[in-house]
Amino acid sequence: MPENQIELIAHLARRAGFGATREELEEYAGIGYEATVDKLLDTSSPKWMSEYLIRRYHPDESSMLAGLSGLEAWLYRMITTDTPLLEKMTLFWHGIFATGYPKVLNAKPLSDQIRMFKKYAMGDFRNLLVEMAKDPAMIIWLDNQQNHKDSINENFGRELLELFSMGVGNYTEDDVKECARAFTGWTIGNCEYMELRSARDSDWPYGRISWHYEFDANDHDNGEKEFLGRKGTFNGEDIVEIICEQEATARFIARHIYHFFVADEPPVPQWPYQAPRDPEAIDQIVQAYFDNKYDIRSVMKFVFNSDFFKSEDCWYEKVKSPAELVTGVMRLTESVDRPQYEHSSRQLRMQYMGQTLSNPPSVEGWDGGTTWIDTGALVERMNFASEELGRVETPGSNELFNKIAFEGSGDIDADRIVDICLKHLGTINVKDDTRSKLVNYVSKNGVIKVEDQGIDEIGKEKIAGVVKLIASTPEFQRA
């Protein structure tokens, strides 16, 4: 099997998932690139660690009293899923429709929102926008419960246009107002009580109560509206329909897709002033969006099969987000097969790296790219990856030792050790300079010998040292 084919599929696995083990990559290579894309896009029956099992051992992942509960369950899902693209798409939409705990102050609706993203992540973009507009956490996050027919609140309407669909400069202030009018009456049930409980961060007397969407017909503005040059008695669904027809929407979503899946773009606020890195690729994604009638799965199929995605020019051109890094590392260890007391700390480590899911820095989400890297975050990223991958007792490490032992008895060449380790960690293609340093490290630490019983404990620690070093390389920290 050609190594360059496996390397291309490794690139796909890093972008459409969280990376893959060598065994997974060889399995993918066996069916070919395009079939692998189809396999990754098939999200019809995802499997992950049983929700019942998670709830049994982590009751706060069930009823979610504490702030940011639900994230550990999401991390379990990302680590154990057999359908990684679905989780990546969920992360993608969460980054755009960024909703945060500090204002919502009820973790269950935030967790429900993530579940909603998963359900609609890869379907018709119109459905996703409508469900997002009805999402109780989003309603509270952007004050739509205060958007009344006699007194509009523009917050949701403005962000729908600016951050969720079209981008700045493609609509007028009047469009914002008319948009807001169309969403009057879109609120949550028991609004007074639920808002008060959130304001007081009250979980008394019997814990949190989930929220539900409610349409208040008496508070909805049924009058005629003029929106983006069209006139009618538009409601929220009509507004979404019009938005999705706009080229600006297609272009905005295309750039987001490029930024998340292909190569890092500048932060969103700079987009009106800075051309895309690859304008031709954006044009092609826009065309795919219209050709496929806003179907996101089809758009993603086009992207993953495109020349611009496959091009080596974009390999390792994305810095992994903390969520991607932590998930990818834990998947490689193959050690998370049941709920673990230590799991909570992994989610905290992600926070120390600069990303707290369901708590974005602003309504604009995370900037991504090189903004993930500062001195503190980089040390945390390297430490986490090294610590977890350097544990000699994990199933992932054992597989690596077995692979090296399979080389046969006697001293194993330093070059060969580095090769096997790089392949084991997802077929990482490091620069020549990095590689020579890794080989030098192995050579300096003495030979690694395979005996009849396999590799001894000292040898395992030496190999773990190589793995730790690789986990610190720029190539491993990037996707």
Added chain:
Amino acid sequence: MATQGLEQGQSLRYVRTVGMTTMRGRGFYYPIDSAMSNSGRLYVLSRSFERAVSDSMRVTMLNEDGEYYGVFGSAGIGDGQFRWPCGIAINDQNRVFVTDEYLNRVSVFNESGEFLKHWGSGGEIDGMLNGPSGIVFDQDNNVLIADSRNHRIQKFTSDGEFLQSFGEYGNGDGCLNLPWGLGVDQQGEIFVADWGNDRIQRFTPNGEFVAKYGSPGRQEGELIKPAGVIVNQEGYIYVADWGNERVQVFGPDGEFVQKIRGQATNSEWAEDFLGVNVEEAGARERANLEPDIDYFNDDPHEESSHIEKLFWGPVSLMLDSESRLFITETNRHRIQVYERDN
């Protein structure tokens, strides 16, 4: 509340709710099991969670009228501390035993909550533990423990001396998959909430398989991940049908008898809270706490998250000396009490 085939006096009738959510002190925080001493003192074990404050992981002492006697225990690995506390039981000398499914040990306290000792260690061989969860005393005052991750039941003396083990991983008769709650009937037969296999299994006092009840599903008589089981004096089997967010009653031969979904009201402690938080009490009064909405996947877990009076995480069952049934709900941080409708 659906019932069928009930003998006189076996139908369950709601009585009251006990407890409320608090992170510390008077109240519960993810209660996972309860037990009652000979003197009627109620011990409620709060599981809490990993990131919570240390003293949220505790045992709360009270009586069923809400009279509060204090707490003991906290999060940690020292004497008298817990990490993943899971089961609580009291022997005939009013010693309080608490299992810890992370530390693989059983901590023992006196009736006042003073730490006495702990025993047990992690491992797979007989007498060692891997995830001890449910705990109950048999008629000989020996202790039975659901050794969950070893998929077996182990019997010890009160001092932790190993006596017997039965069960192994699997789904055949007598095999177990992550067993949780345990019950012992008047004849000393052992009932196991075979959580991973969605059924209750019944064993002789020596651990021989007798019968199994329930199959996976949401219909009457079916079970999803049962967490607790207890048997009354007449042999009726009460099951905390945890994954279906309900309690089911089976007859002595395992036939379906009744299911209850919960009907909590404000406990005395809840009334105290609402009495001094009048703004919140007013808004609560005006709210519709039983909304008629579509739930995600028709999942009772979701329904319970929206409708507060329903069971949410019914995990353990206890009968008092008057045969009243105490149902501990993890996610609603309370106990609903039912009595037989005579």
